[in-house]
Structure formats: C-alpha cells, structure tokens
Amino acid sequence: MSVHNPTSHRFPENARDALKNETLQRGLASAKVGFRVRRSEAAARLPEFETLRDESRDIKNHTLAHIDLYLEAFEKRVTERGGHVHWATDAAEARDAVLAICRAAGAKTVTKGKSMISEEMGLNAFLEENGIEPVETDLGEYIIQLRGETPSHIIAPAFHVLKEQVVETFRENHTQLDPNRVIDEARQLQDEARLVLRKRFLEADVGITGANFLIAETGSTVIVTNEGNGDLTQTLPRIHIVLASLEKVVPTLEDASTILRVLARSATGQEYSSYTTFSTGPRRGEDIDGPHEFHVVLLDNGRTDLIGTEMQEVLRCIRCGACMNHCPVYGVIGGHAYGWVYPGPIGAVLSPSLIGVEEAHHLPNASTFCGRCEAVCPMRIPLPKLMRNLREREFEKGLPPATQRWGLAIWAWLAKRPVPYRLATWLPMRLLALLAGRKGRYSWLPLAGGWTSQRDFPAPQGPSFQALWDRKRGRREASK
Amino acid sequence: MSKASRDAILRKLRVGASREGDEAQARKAIEARLKGHPRGTVPARGKLDAKKLLDLFVAQAEAVDATVARVAAPGDVPAAVADYLRGENLPPALRMAPDPKLDACAWDTAPMLDISYGKARAEEQVSVTGAFAGIAETGTLMLASGPESPTTLNFLPDTHIVVLRADEMVGAYEDAWDRLRATGRMPRAVNFVSGPSRSGDIEQTLHLGAHGPRRLHVILVEGNG
Numbered sequence: 001m002s003v004h005n006p007t008s009h010r011f012p013e014n015a016r017d018a019l020k021n022e023t024l025q026r027g028l029a030s031a032k033v034g035f036r037v038r039r040s041e042a043a044a045r046l047p048e049f050e051t052l053r054d055e056s057r058d059i060k061n062h063t064l065a066h067i068d069l070y071l072e073a074f075e076k077r078v079t080e081r082g083g084h085v086h087w088a089t090d091a092a093e094a095r096d097a098v099l100a101i102c103r104a105a106g107a108k109t110v111t112k113g114k115s116m117i118s119e120e121m122g123l124n125a126f127l128e129e130n131g132i133e134p135v136e137t138d139l140g141e142y143i144i145q146l147r148g149e150t151p152s153h154i155i156a157p158a159f160h161v162l163k164e165q166v167v168e169t170f171r172e173n174h175t176q177l178d179p180n181r182v183i184d185e186a187r188q189l190q191d192e193a194r195l196v197l198r199k200r201f202l203e204a205d206v207g208i209t210g211a212n213f214l215i216a217e218t219g220s221t222v223i224v225t226n227e228g229n230g231d232l233t234q235t236l237p238r239i240h241i242v243l244a245s246l247e248k249v250v251p252t253l254e255d256a257s258t259i260l261r262v263l264a265r266s267a268t269g270q271e272y273s274s275y276t277t278f279s280t281g282p283r284r285g286e287d288i289d290g291p292h293e294f295h296v297v298l299l300d301n302g303r304t305d306l307i308g309t310e311m312q313e314v315l316r317c318i319r320c321g322a323c324m325n326h327c328p329v330y331g332v333i334g335g336h337a338y339g340w341v342y343p344g345p346i347g348a349v350l351s352p353s354l355i356g357v358e359e360a361h362h363l364p365n366a367s368t369f370c371g372r373c374e375a376v377c378p379m380r381i382p383l384p385k386l387m388r389n390l391r392e393r394e395f396e397k398g399l400p401p402a403t404q405r406w407g408l409a410i411w412a413w414l415a416k417r418p419v420p421y422r423l424a425t426w427l428p429m430r431l432l433a434l435l436a437g438r439k440g441r442y443s444w445l446p447l448a449g450g451w452t453s454q455r456d457f458p459a460p461q462g463p464s465f466q467a468l469w470d471r472k473r474g475r476r477e478a479s480k
Numbered sequence: 481m482s483k484a485s486r487d488a489i490l491r492k493l494r495v496g497a498s499r500e501g502d503e504a505q506a507r508k509a510i511e512a513r514l515k516g517h518p519r520g521t522v523p524a525r526g527k528l529d530a531k532k533l534l535d536l537f538v539a540q541a542e543a544v545d546a547t548v549a550r551v552a553a554p555g556d557v558p559a560a561v562a563d564y565l566r567g568e569n570l571p572p573a574l575r576m577a578p579d580p581k582l583d584a585c586a587w588d589t590a591p592m593l594d595i596s597y598g599k600a601r602a603e604e605q606v607s608v609t610g611a612f613a614g615i616a617e618t619g620t621l622m623l624a625s626g627p628e629s630p631t632t633l634n635f636l637p638d639t640h641i642v643v644l645r646a647d648e649m650v651g652a653y654e655d656a657w658d659r660l661r662a663t664g665r666m667p668r669a670v671n672f673v674s675g676p677s678r679s680g681d682i683e684q685t686l687h688l689g690a691h692g693p694r695r696l697h698v699i700l701v702e703g704n705g
C-alpha cells in the first residue's frame with residue numbers, strides 16, 4: 001500500500017541497499033540517458049528557451065510575493081463558477097475534506113490522475129481504510145499501485161520497475177484475462193492497462209486529479225498529461241476533486257502559457273505534452289457532459305513557513321523532474337532511497353523543508369555539488385545553494401555525528417594557520433601519492449571505507465594547490 | 481475547519497510575503513495584472529504569415545504523430561473522412577459533435593457514413609469534432625467545451641477526427657486566448673491536444689495509444705468553397 005511514512009532518516013542505509021539492488025541498477029542505467037538527450041534537443045530547437053526560463057522564474061517570484069492576494073482571487077473565481085475551495089493546513093485536514101466529499105456522494109470507487117499532493121497526503125491508504133477504492137489511472141501509478149509500492153520519480157513513477165516485472169504484476173492481478181495471452185512488449189502491456197482501466201473510468205463516482213497550475217484570472221485548474229487518463233478522470237465521474245498545493249497559483253492564462261513552454265521540454269523533451277487541460281467549474285446548464293461538482297483542495301503542509309525565507313525559491317518548482325534526470329546521485333540510487341515523496345535534488349531541498357531537518361537532514365548531503373540540477377532547472381532554482389543552507393541548519397541543530405563535528409573543528413583550526421596546515425597535509429599527501437603507484441587511485445583506504453566501498457579514491461597528483469598558487473603568484477609578481 | 485484554516489493560511493502568507501508597498505498598492509498591482517494579462521516572450525516561430533502558419537501547424541502536428549489531410553472546401557470533408565476510415569480499416573460509424581460549424585460540410589454527400597450526434601459513449605470508436613483554434617507553434621488543437629462540443633468526444637473514442645478551418649489557425653497560445661476572451665466566456669474545459677495519447681511509463685519509451693485516442697486525424701479546410 002502506498003503510504004508515505006518518511007524513511008529519510010535512514011537515507012545512508014537506503015542508499016546502500018539501492019546500490020546493491022541489481023534490478024534497480026539495471027533499470028537506472030538504461031533509463032536516465034534518454035531524458036537528458038531529449039531535454040537538450042528540445043531546448044536547442046527553441047531559440048527563446050533561456051529567455052522563457054528567466055520569465056518563468058520572474059512570474060513565480062512575482063506570484064509568491066503576492067500569493068495571498070492571488071489565492072483569494074483564485075478562490076473568488078472558482079466560487080463564482082459554482083465550484084468549492086477547501087483550505088487545508090496539513091495532510092490530515094486535506095484527507096478529511098476529500099473523504100467528506102466522497103461520503104456525501106456515497107462514492108465507492110474513485111479514479112485518480114497522477115498527483116504528488118495525493119502522495120503527500122497518503123490519500124490512497126486513507127480512502128481504503130474508509131471503504132472507498134482508489135484506482136490510479138496513470139500507467140506508471142497503476143503499476144506501482146498494483147505492486148504496493150510508492151513512486152520513485154515525479155514524472156515517471158514506475159521508473160524503477162523493469163518491463164518483465166510489469167508482465168509479472170499484470171499476470172498476477174488481471175486474472176480475468178486469458179492466462180495464455182502474450183504480453184511481452186511495452187505496447188501490449190499498455191493496451192492491457194487501457195482495456196482494464198476503461199471499465200474503471202466509466203464506473204467511478206469521483207475523479208481526483210492534481211494540478212500543474214491554478215489560474216487566478218479565471219479560477220481554472222490545469223493538468224498536463226500524455227495518456228489522457230487525467231481527462232477521463234476529471235470528465236466522466238459526477239464529481240471532480242482537484243488536489244493542489246498553494247504555490248501552484250499563477251496570475252493569468254498568459255503566465256501559465258509561458259511556463260508551459262518550458263515544462264514539457266524540460267521534463268520529457270516534448271515540445272508540448274499531448275494534453276493540457278484548463279478546467280473551470282462544474283458542468284454548465286446547457287452542457288451534456290462533464291462533472292456536476294467541482295472541488296479544489298488547497299494544501300499548505302508546511303509551505304507557508306517557507307514564504308519570505310531564504311527557502312522560498314523552492315516554491316517556484318513546477319515538478320518537471322529535470323533535476324533528478326541530471327543528478328549523478330539520483331542516477332545511482334534511484335528515488336526510493338530518499339525516503340519520502342520527492343526524490344533527487346528537489347527532494348533534498350523540499351523534504352527537509354516540509355517534513356523537518358531532523359527527519360531528512362541526510363538528503364542535502366547526498367550531493368556532489370556538481371551544479372547540473374541548477375543548470376537544467378527551468379525555474380532557475382539554486383538547488384545547491386539551498387542544500388548548503390539546509391546543511392548549515394543541520395550543523396546548527398547538532399545533527400551530524402560527533403566525529404564529523406570534531407573533524408571539521410580540527411580542520412577549521414588548521415585551515416586558519418598556514419604553517420601547521422602545510423605540515424599536516426604535506427606528509428600524508430606525499431605518502432598517498434607514492435603508495436598509489438601507477439594506478440593513481442585507491443580502491444581501499446584505512447579509515448575511509450565508507451568512501452572506498454562504493455567508489456575509488458583518487459591519489460593526489462603533482463604539487464598541492466597551495467604550492468601552485470604560490471608559484472603562480474610569484475610569476476605574477478615577477479612580471480610586474 | 482476550512483474557514484479557520486483559510487484565515488490562518490492567508491494570514492501567514494500575508495505576513496511572510498516580501499513585497500514593496502502597502503496592501504492597497506499590492507492589490508492594485510495584482511488587479512492590473514489580472515486585467516491586463518501581459519504576454520511574455522512569444523517564440524518567433526509563432527509569428528509567421530497565415531500561409532506559413534498552416535505549414536508549420538502541419539509539420540508540428542505530424543511530428544507528434546497526428547495525421548493531417550488538407551482539403552480545399554468544407555464540401556470536401558465527408559469524402560476525406562470516408563477515405564481516412566477506409567485507409568485505417570475503421571467502420572464508417574461516426575459520433576459527431578452537435579456543432580453548427582460542422583453542418584457546412586454537406587454530410588448527405590457521403591451516405592455510407594453512419595452519423596449520430598451527442599456526447600461520446602463507451603461503444604463509439606470514431607468521433608468527429610470541430611476545434612476552437614489550431615496553434616501552429618506546437619501543432620496543437622484548442623478545443624473548447626460546450627453543448628455543441630462535448631469533452632468526452634475528445635478522449636473516449638479510439639479515433640478522433642478534428643475538422644479545423646484555416647481561419648481558425650493562430651501562431652501562439654496567447655493568440656488563442658485572446659480569441660477566446662473575445663467570445664466573452666471561459667468554457668468549462670479547454671483542451672489543448674497535441675497528437676494522440678501516449679505513455680512512456682514502461683521503460684521510458686513512448687508508445688502511442690494510452691487512455692485517450694490512439695489516432696488523431698486533422699482535416700484542415702483551407703478555403704470556404
């Protein structure tokens with residue numbers, strides 16, 4: 001069952017397990033390259049891409065500076081259109097709001113489009129406990145719901161599942177179908193899911209979707225999908241519930257259009273996703289289809305604490321997934337190791353902010369600071385800088401182990417004193433360089449087993465940075 | 481409850497929000513933006529002349545696996561639909577949007593087509609709808625819901641045929657929004673559709689035909705006939 005009780009505090013163990021998990025390693029190796037190539041090709045095809053990134057950042061900055069007013073405007077328009085807005089400070093309140101709507105409608109089944117907010121709320125487990133069956137309809141979400149897992153990537157939830165595993169899962173679960181059918185190809189699996197879920201779409205009482213944007217100008221909610229599942233989810237049942245966090249609001253249709261130009265390109269490298277839908281209120285008097293009720297659940301869940309702080313920038317995120325697609329750490333451990341809803345660099349910043357530094361303090365340390373996430377983030381979120389902020393907070397709270405704190409204290413003492421520093425570093429570095437011989441790296445080192453068990457340690461080569469610096473400065477002085 | 485939470489959330493946001501000026505000024509600023517809805521940068525490719533926009537639309541739509549047939553006049557549409565169905569081996573039964581725009585197509589010239597009107601039901605395989613606009617920059621159709629264009633027709637059938645008039649073509653999303661604003665109403669649903677449905681959820685390779693239509697066929701009517 002997909003409950004998201006955080007296991008972020010176990011990050012080091014989670015990561016070690018992930019590295020040893022051969023199936024996962026196979027999947028990760030084959031999957032990540034495609035996303036990167038497609039994104040860079042899509043960006044190259046649009047000369048205005050970098051300008052649009054700047055403008056998207058500015059739109060969100062402006063919105064966040066006026067977010068109270070834009071949310072009020074949004075609410076007003078939704079209400080004028082006959083919809084309802086439910087404000088929820090935390091996950092429990094949001095779950096109760098959804099349950100109350102379902103109960104009032106006597107709902108038995110609920111179809112669902114992909115929503116990370118639903119994951120934050122732990123909605124599926126909660127609905128089941130209350131006798132309502134949630135059916136995930138995004139293919140990836142459907143696969144992991146059948147497998148009792150949680151998403152490992154924000155736009156490709158079944159990123160970690162191999163095709164053979166999907167075959168197994170479908171055979172186990174779709175017992176109504178011919179056991180001798182052939183389902184070797186991704187295509188056939190997709191057709192089978194379409195067939196099975198078609199029935200569920202038509203019988204559902206309530207459809208729940210997420211939202212990529214909320215439009216203050218019109219009171220619309222926006223979803224972006226490729227499969228069309230979100231649209232069947234929000235069009236066919238009597239009731240449509242939208243789950244959204246506060247920061248999804250943007251002022252106008254034009255603002256959404258600007259950001260949409262960078263969203264799909266950054267996410268999958270498509271020019272535009274197959275379906276982008278703006279929903280505004282319930283069915284109108286003369287309409288012959290569409291939901292009779294339209295509800296928006298607005299979730300805070302810790303976001304108001306970030307407004308006006310140095311962490312506010314993370315609220316510009318549009319959940320495109322580019323940062324994790326380009327992250328060397330995500331690339332080797334996958335999404336589950338991060339232990340909560342959001343993996344990769346965005347998770348490393350968002351999780352400590354939303355579920356607390358105590359629970360998730362390891363995550364901002366899972367970074368090589370290579371800066372690729374910031375380089376590709378369409379919203380220009382300075383993810384490495386925000387991770388550094390969180391590391392400082394971790395240190396202030398005394399969360400790193402004593403050995404690390406002592407080590408840093410000793411190093412800090414030495415670093416401020418050039419002569420002892422040189423003495424203390426010269427000898428070990430010479431030794432390391434000598435002992436490494438021609439290989440130039442170590443696959444094992446005493447006291448550094450934590451490092452060398454997963455990667456080699458490069459041996460020092462040539463003169464030290466300080467020596468080079470002195471030499472260079474000497475030259476510059478001489479040439480004056 | 482919701483009201484108390486609403487007030488608590490808004491209060492926190494108001495205290496936290498870092499902006500210039502007092503609240504009255506801030507309100508003025510957002511009202512101006514909502515009313516003026518300024519455009520950002522519109523890509524140069526969306527600012528071509530009308531003829532080039534048609535070509536760009538066709539190229540972009542085909543790049544995302546839609547098929548396009550260009551015909552000279554509305555009267556040519558029924559034959560184009562029949563041709564397409566034959567080519568794809570599909571039955572000549574259509575579920576059509578009750579859209580007055582489609583009446584111009586002289587459907588009685590194609591008696592082999594079995595046409596019914598209304599929203600889509602589970603059993604229908606092929607739908608025919610009009611479009612509110614075509615957007616050339618990404619080969620995207622903009623479909624606006626209403627009694628004459630039920631949304632289910634865009635998603636439930638296996639095959640979706642869209643009749644798009646050349647004068648409905650615009651360059652960029654913003655142009656389409658301006659046209660919609662000129663009608664004075666925001667429909668319940670506005671669907672932007674670029675190609676047939678697809679999924680990349682199994683091993684990150686895109687395959688066509690997920691939950692929405694497996695085929696999207698656009699009949700582009702270039703003249704008034």
Ligand code: SF4
Pocket residue numbers: 316317318319320321322323324346373376377378379380381
């Ligand atoms: S942080 Fe940036 S790159 Fe990562 S998901 Fe959010 S918007 Fe995309």
